[in-house]
Amino acid sequence: MYTFRSAILFALSLSARIAYAQDNASVRVPAFLNPTVPSLNRIQHELGSQLSRAAKIYLPGNASYSDATTRWNGAMHPNFAAVVVPTNDQDVATTVRYANKNKLPFFAVNRGHGSSIDLNKLRHGISIYIHNLDSIIIASDNQSAVLGGGVYADPLIKTLARKGKIAATSAVTCVGIVGAGLGGGMGMYQGLYGLVADNFQEMTIVTADGSIVTANDRQNADLFWAMRGAGHNFGIVTSYVYKIYDSIPAWYAASYQYTHDKLDAVFTELNKLINNGKQPKELTTYTMFAINPGVSNKPVIIVSMWYAGPSTSALRYTQPFLNLNPFLINNQTATYANLADAVGIGIKSPVCQSGMSHASFPVGIQSFNLSTNHQVYDLYTDLITKHPEFKGSVLQFEGYPMQGVQAIDGAKTAYAHRVFSSHLYTSPRPQSKAQNSPSNRERDRSAFQATYPPSPLSDDIAPLYGHQISSLFHAGDAPGRRLNTYVNYAYGDETLEQVYGYEEWRLQKLRKLKKQWDPYGKFNWFHPIL
Numbered sequence: 432m433y434t435f436r437s438a439i440l441f442a443l444s445l446s447a448r449i450a451y452a453q454d455n456a457s458v459r460v461p462a463f464l465n466p467t468v469p470s471l472n473r474i475q476h477e478l479g480s481q482l483s484r485a486a487k488i489y490l491p492g493n494a495s496y497s498d499a500t501t502r503w504n505g506a507m508h509p510n511f512a513a514v515v516v517p518t519n520d521q522d523v524a525t526t527v528r529y530a531n532k533n534k535l536p537f538f539a540v541n542r543g544h545g546s547s548i549d550l551n552k553l554r555h556g557i558s559i560y561i562h563n564l565d566s567i568i569i570a571s572d573n574q575s576a577v578l579g580g581g582v583y584a585d586p587l588i589k590t591l592a593r594k595g596k597i598a599a600t601s602a603v604t605c606v607g608i609v610g611a612g613l614g615g616g617m618g619m620y621q622g623l624y625g626l627v628a629d630n631f632q633e634m635t636i637v638t639a640d641g642s643i644v645t646a647n648d649r650q651n652a653d654l655f656w657a658m659r660g661a662g663h664n665f666g667i668v669t670s671y672v673y674k675i676y677d678s679i680p681a682w683y684a685a686s687y688q689y690t691h692d693k694l695d696a697v698f699t700e701l702n703k704l705i706n707n708g709k710q711p712k713e714l715t716t717y718t719m720f721a722i723n724p725g726v727s728n729k730p731v732i733i734v735s736m737w738y739a740g741p742s743t744s745a746l747r748y749t750q751p752f753l754n755l756n757p758f759l760i761n762n763q764t765a766t767y768a769n770l771a772d773a774v775g776i777g778i779k780s781p782v783c784q785s786g787m788s789h790a791s792f793p794v795g796i797q798s799f800n801l802s803t804n805h806q807v808y809d810l811y812t813d814l815i816t817k818h819p820e821f822k823g824s825v826l827q828f829e830g831y832p833m834q835g836v837q838a839i840d841g842a843k844t845a846y847a848h849r850v851f852s853s854h855l856y857t858s859p860r861p862q863s864k865a866q867n868s869p870s871n872r873e874r875d876r877s878a879f880q881a882t883y884p885p886s887p888l889s890d891d892i893a894p895l896y897g898h899q900i901s902s903l904f905h906a907g908d909a910p911g912r913r914l915n916t917y918v919n920y921a922y923g924d925e926t927l928e929q930v931y932g933y934e935e936w937r938l939q940k941l942r943k944l945k946k947q948w949d950p951y952g953k954f955n956w957f958h959p960i961l
Contacts, residue, residue, distance in 0.1 A: 469533055474513050474557075478529045482515070486522045489514040489560075499560045502543040503605075505885035506788035506893075509538060509553040509956070516560045520635055520643050520669035523559055527667070528641035530557050531953070538956050539667040541581050541607040545957055546789055548923035553956050564669055569594060573675070575632060580669045583607045585771075585778040592768035597678040599624040602715070602829070604771040605783035609671070613662030614919035615846040619737055622712030622832030623676075628659035628846055629839050630674040636666035639953040643669075657944045660846030661918070661931055663957040664941075665948050682765045683742040684774050685749050687757035688723065689732040694808060697732050698799045700751045705798065705830065713739035714748055716830035720811055722822055726758065730812060730826070737774060788885045792897035792922050795848070795915035796908040803907030807900055814881075814896050820889055824882045845941060847932025848915060897922065918958050930958055 471490050479488055489496035490513055499514045515526045530537040536556035564579035567590050584600035601611045601618045616627025633647040646655035657665050704710050717735040734752055738745035771777040815822045841849040881893035905914050918930045945960045
């Protein structure tokens, strides 16, 4: 069994060589946080004197501050009085304790991909920018690696490829390993190796009070459970032990484009492919609606298929889509190291560039409803016709196999959506154990993510279309089924049950652990549990 998800894309030691701005004014914050926030110079002096010599502090007005606070998603605007760049876990813990003492909110940042409207509530805080915690040390047995909390997919893939190894990562290689894994972490390797969260063996975590703890299956086991699926609520991961595997020699990538009259035929074949979890563990599919003005004034349909193995093995899965007579065919073989770059989701691809705004609205479904697909297609067409600023977007369906995910007992981690028989996401982007009764099982997941140039007006338009589309997908699913969503793509207005699962025991455990490890809500900036 495996799952398909669809998401609709509408994205301080004075001697520490500190970079700072010429701004000595006191920072104003809401009274409920702190009526007397220290001045920027005071933050620089007091906190800076406690950090390691190599740590840095960036203050507003400095170019490094601007670089460190630019997020992938331009619609997210957490406000920071200072950015701390730690070099070790002690710097992170010291910063947390300083922020607590001065009643300042804090938030750990690596690649800046987190997208939830909760982030816009963070004002006058401290950003803990962990990108320098980027060490990659492969164990002598070649079965695991010790990674820094700032490691992201691209350098990890390239390092492992040189050693003939592979690891579970997100499909898009600009995303941090930890950031994805705290919410589960899907990707093209999950059919083989499970979610990113399933590959953590141990974590070093800075908790809400500034303590440094180790969490694994034997030590702080409940915290380790919570970190894998709801981890944004519980701590900052500064390093971790991660599983690695023997590499796959070659990948086959195929891409087919169709005109809109093939809509039913394409999704009929996709339904056959995902039926009852029969999508092979080696195969990932990406399907999208996009504008190709050289072909039609209506959006075209693009199906991409990535197979962990040779083209001869992939042919049985690609042939039905070839039989539909696509007007454009593109096939290629790639290595593990260059696969993401070859298929357009690598570190230099448009989807990895910051500056655009994104809003996601995921919803779980059992299969593609052909009638619903027509409604969604028409609504997407309406969006890009009435609002040209969204024309550089595509409506994308990401399909991931589930064998590796479902090999893990759903009670072993906080991630709640293992019973889905497939993972699917649909999302507009720049072109270039849940309840286990049959009525509650999900095979597919739909979500709406808009991508557009930053604009307050567009920020209002995106959720109008996003909520309509997610409602259409949910209404077109089996009657009586409850809405579920993937936390890493969630917009921020979903219910706790929709994000973290409907099982009462799971929610009770999460609430209990939240009260134990973060009683004052220090980590409440991303889909908070309490």
